[in-house]
Amino acid sequence: xxxxxxxxxxxxxPDWTAQREDAVLRRLQQAERPRAVxxxxxxxxxxxxxxxxLVWWSGVWRSGGDAAVPVLSLDPSPDGPIVDAxxxxxxxxxxxxxxxxxxxxxxxxxxxxDGSAVIPDDEGSDLVIAEAGADLTRVELRRGGARxxxxxxxxxxxxxxxxxxxxxxxxxxxxxxxxxGRVTVEVIRGRVSVSWPGGSSLLRRGESGVFPxxxxxxxxxxxxxxxxxxxxxxxxxxKGEATAAYEALRAGEAVANRAEELMLAAxxxxxxxxPAAALPYLRRVVEEHPADSRAPLAAFTIGRIEFGRxxxxxxxxxxxxxxxxxxxxxVEHALAREVEAWAAAGDEARAQRLARDYVSRxxxxxxxxxxxxxxxxxxx
Amino acid sequence: xxTIALRLLGKPDDVDDIVHDTFLQARRSLPKLRDxxxxxxxxxxxxxxxxxxxxxxxxxxRLVGLGAVEADHVPTSSLSPDDYDYVHGAxxxxxxxxxxxxxxxxxxxxxxxxxxAVAQMCGCSLATAKRRISAADRTLGEVxx
Numbered sequence: 001x002x003x004x005x006x007x008x009x010x011x012x013x014p015d016w017t018a019q020r021e022d023a024v025l026r027r028l029q030q031a032e033r034p035r036a037v038x039x040x041x042x043x044x045x046x047x048x049x050x051x052x053x054l055v056w057w058s059g060v061w062r063s064g065g066d067a068a069v070p071v072l073s074l075d076p077s078p079d080g081p082i083v084d085a086x087x088x089x090x091x092x093x094x095x096x097x098x099x100x101x102x103x104x105x106x107x108x109x110x111x112x113x114d115g116s117a118v119i120p121d122d123e124g125s126d127l128v129i130a131e132a133g134a135d136l137t138r139v140e141l142r143r144g145g146a147r148x149x150x151x152x153x154x155x156x157x158x159x160x161x162x163x164x165x166x167x168x169x170x171x172x173x174x175x176x177x178x179x180x181g182r183v184t185v186e187v188i189r190g191r192v193s194v195s196w197p198g199g200s201s202l203l204r205r206g207e208s209g210v211f212p213x214x215x216x217x218x219x220x221x222x223x224x225x226x227x228x229x230x231x232x233x234x235x236x237x238x239k240g241e242a243t244a245a246y247e248a249l250r251a252g253e254a255v256a257n258r259a260e261e262l263m264l265a266a267x268x269x270x271x272x273x274x275p276a277a278a279l280p281y282l283r284r285v286v287e288e289h290p291a292d293s294r295a296p297l298a299a300f301t302i303g304r305i306e307f308g309r310x311x312x313x314x315x316x317x318x319x320x321x322x323x324x325x326x327x328x329x330x331v332e333h334a335l336a337r338e339v340e341a342w343a344a345a346g347d348e349a350r351a352q353r354l355a356r357d358y359v360s361r362x363x364x365x366x367x368x369x370x371x372x373x374x375x376x377x378x379x380x
Numbered sequence: 381x382x383t384i385a386l387r388l389l390g391k392p393d394d395v396d397d398i399v400h401d402t403f404l405q406a407r408r409s410l411p412k413l414r415d416x417x418x419x420x421x422x423x424x425x426x427x428x429x430x431x432x433x434x435x436x437x438x439x440x441x442r443l444v445g446l447g448a449v450e451a452d453h454v455p456t457s458s459l460s461p462d463d464y465d466y467v468h469g470a471x472x473x474x475x476x477x478x479x480x481x482x483x484x485x486x487x488x489x490x491x492x493x494x495x496x497a498v499a500q501m502c503g504c505s506l507a508t509a510k511r512r513i514s515a516a517d518r519t520l521g522e523v524x525x
Contacts, residue, residue, distance in 0.1 A: 003470050003520060005489040011467050012490065014382045014395055024400045028407075115414045151414055364417060 112137070114151045116158065121145040121177070130161070131240040136267055138240070145177030147188075157267070157297075161238070165211045166260060168193045168294065174203075183211050193293040195260040202293045234261070237268045246272035259285050259292035266301065275305045286321065296325045300334055307341055316341035316350075332358075336367035343374045381427045384501075387486050388431045390471040401430045421500055424493075428483060428501040435479050477516050484509050485516035 110118040110129065118139060120127060125144030131137065134156065139148075141162045150158045150169050160167040160176055165183040167176065172190025176183060185194050186208035194201050196212040203209060233248035233255075245268040249255065255265045262285045266278035278301070285298035303318035319341060322334035335358050342351035355374045362368060385398035405426050413422055474482050480502070487498045488509075499509035 003473065003489075005492075007466065008387075008470055008490045009492065011463050012383075012387045012390075014386045014392060020396055024396055024403070027400050028403055113411055115411060 110139075112151070116151045117149045119147045119149070121147070130238065133240070133271060135270065138238075141176055141178055141183075143178055145175060145179075145184075147173070147175045149173045152190075165194060165196045168195070168260075168263075185209055185211060191293075195258075200260065200292060200294075233268065234264065237264055242268050242271035243273075246274065246277070255281065257284065257288065259289040259294045259298075262289075263294050263298065266298070270301075270305075275308065279305060286318075290325070296322045296328045296330050296334075299325065300330050300337075303334070303337060303341070307337070307344070312341045312345035313347075316345060316347075332362050332365055333367065335361070336365065336371055339371050339374050381423060384424060384427045384487070384491060385431050387490050388428065388483055389434060390467075390474070394434060398427065398431050398434060402427045405430060421497060424497070424501045425503065428487070429503065432479060432483060435482075439479065473520060477519055480504075481512045481516040481519070484512035485520070488513050 109120070110127075112118075116137075118127065121144055125146055126142040127144075127146055128140050128142070129137070130140045136157050136159065138159045138161060141160055148158075148160060148169070150172055152172075158169045160169070162176060162178050162183045163181075165185075167174070167185060169190070169192045172192055173188040174190075174192050175186045175188065183194075185192065185203060187203045187205055189205055191202060191204045194203060194209065194211050199212070201209060201211070233245045233253045236242075236245035236248060249265060249268060255261055262281040266281040266285075269275065269278035269281065282298040282302045282305075285292065286295055286302065289295055299318050299321040303315045303322070306312075306318060307315035316338050319334040319338035322328070322330050323338075335354060339351050339355045339358060342348075342354065351374050355371045358365065358371045359368060359375065365371075381399050381402050382395050385395045385402075386392055389395065389398065402423065406423055409426070413419060474486070477485065484498055484502055487493045487501055488495065493501065495509060496506060498513070499506045502509055502512070504512075
């Protein structure tokens, strides 16, 4: 008897029914319940331990530590932490009490819950998670080098700060090394935006650079404005104190007309719970720095904010603007969001047309199900 | 998942268990999934892993005399007597293969997966997947002759 794969294929197709699916789901819920209880207990113990460490830590600082340096922000976001910072919490416990906690070496990879990872080069590398909010993850590389493998997520920015140099990334893999007052950035996959006072640069896969460039290194005179009136809000923002930074901005502190600074100010407003106040900063990035690598993200963020405010047409126009700015990783998502926005605005014809465009261009796209629903709704 | 499990196991009564176990494991491993677009292949890999364990357990039970001695088959009321006999015969022959070869062969020949997808689901290299499929082809061919 010869085996006929086609016939076997036809005869081994399960009759999967809703009843069977329900039965599996019920069993899953039952199986997960005790596990959930167990995790709640583990989480409670972990949080208690973390609280004890922080209390002890703050005591050490008060007794001579450098209290001005933020080392770790466990969960400043009401939406829950993106990052699992437990390896960092564990290190100070292992160091002797006389060791300043903020210099404790981080030798274990930092694993983020969204799959992103930061792998220090060696024990000499000093990096800390300065912020782990819902829409911004900020890592400070203070010494040495590390490889960053960042999972693409549109709803949060991933930023690496190395003194004067900042790397902004949506999703990619790259390596950073601080050496002799400069930062070497090498992109393994995707692309990153590197900025420094007075300039920015876009690095693509396989490219590398040393920043700030020799010619662009800020002179003391150029650094001076940082210590002027605008420094306070920025310092607060970098410490993760968004509300205080926002108040400083409202009090009239200056924001330099640079894409990096404007994006930071927009972040401050959004994180302080005033998304509408972020719009002027974002608009300036789009209008006055359209060639900057952050401009598409600024336009996309405007679209998201306007959508959240129920201004669907404005949202749709900004999502369209993202697409006009050229081929970036945001284009696919912008098109899907534009479909949603036009549908919400009641312009079914335009939503349908764009939905068909999306499905034909991105048949396996992550938002294809949502876009399909718009198409199906239009068919009825 | 159910389709892969049924084709690998040859027993519809274990399929629900496989789907259940696959979901459980997928939920626990979800943070490791880097690219959401790869979820289909990722679930396929977990399904194969869970099913492989079930096949090993079944073989062990048979060896120690705790399980059914007869070969795996697909008894289902929806099959005609002829189809039932055909499937029963086919899975009797497939049960003579080594588990890894059986999995690779079924995924490639019956499930129709691409070679790289077979390798991914089996957790082996492309060359190993090809070797297993060829070995299974030879064994089944010799049996047929």
